[in-house]
Amino acid sequence: MTRLLTGAALALVLTAPAMAQDADTVLATVGETEITLGHLIAMRERLPQQYQQLPDQALYDGMLEQLIQQQVLADAARADLSRANEIGLENEARAFLAGRVIDAAAAVTNTDAEIQAAYDAEYGATEPEPEFNASHILVETEAEAQALVAELEGGADFADLAREHSTGPSGPNGGELGWFGLGMMVPEFEGAVVDLAPGELGGPVQTSFGWHVIKLNETRQKAAPPLEEVRAELEQAVTTQKVDAAIAEITESAAIERMEVELDPALIRDTGLLE
Structure with missing residues (x-):
């Protein structure tokens, strides 16, 4: 009959240090291949960040099972290893x-x-670059655009007319385009905006989108961003x-020789050469 441990002996067992473990500690074998703690450490190091956040036990179990499975499949492939x-x-x-x-x-x-x-x-x-904040009303014909200019010159509200008449995506927003720099708009539109003073109307101007009535709201000079904003x-x-x-x-110090071989580049698609 197995003798029960005394309380003192049991305490001695429980407080004894675990056997030292290192990268060569074997966790499993597949055939004659050992899977070690070192294999798990190297695998974890290269995991995507979302997996790095998993609890250690979940990582340990998952990686060990994956390495075992990979080894089983690798052994099956090596049984008839192709070129x-x-x-x-x-x-x-x-x-x-x-x-x-x-x-x-x-x-x-x-x-x-x-x-x-x-x-x-x-x-x-x-150098600081100019930026523009403008609104526009986009319509199909020059006559429509001219009629809108007349209404605006008579005191009509630009945003109200844009919401009512503009066919562009900015229409529901009162025609506001927000801030933009040089080169961000089609040349005809940009040229008209650059010639305006803040608060001034421009147009009609024709582009490939149609006819525009333009209002320049504001201008500003865009300076270089602060260092901390672009640190990343x-x-x-x-x-x-x-x-x-x-x-x-490293490349410059390596002994590299490129062979002069006449080769059809299309051969890189011929997997039959590996058979």
Whole structure:
């Protein structure tokens, strides 16, 4: 009969430290292949962000089952490994290792000085650009547009006429187009707006959309955005530059020989060559 543990002995068992575990700790085997804690750590590191937020136990169970399943399927494929699969494995290994180098280069922290330099290069010489806030009434014929101009000159409300007559999508909003810069409108419309003073009417002006009666509401000068507003895009730009520099440096030091082969590019679609 198995002897029961005394209270003191039981306490000793419960407080004993767990056996040390490392990346080589085996969690499962598939045939002769071991799946280790290290495999799970490496897998978790490359999971999309939404999966990183899962509880550890759920991640552990899910990843272990996935690795077991992948190994089962990989073993089945290796039982009759085709040339296509061999080449595919070479490409996957190449892409994985290349990605690790890129990840390492991208992980270097960008300094404030680097961000400031990127800002100065992108926006330092930026001159303020004019922006316009205008409204318009769009109709099909010049005669309709002329009649609207006459009503406006007689004191009619622009927004009311736009809601009543405009065929454009801004009509229900009183014809308001909001703020826009140079190059954002068709040339004929932009040219008419640029020639107006705030509060002044313009038109009729013909474009491919029809005939426009225009009112310039306001103008302003758009300056360069503050650094903090564009920091995220500058961070990305600086990181991209570092990755590109790392790739260029490694590539320049590599022994690369491109063969002079006369080849029909269409052959890249011939999967039969892998059989």
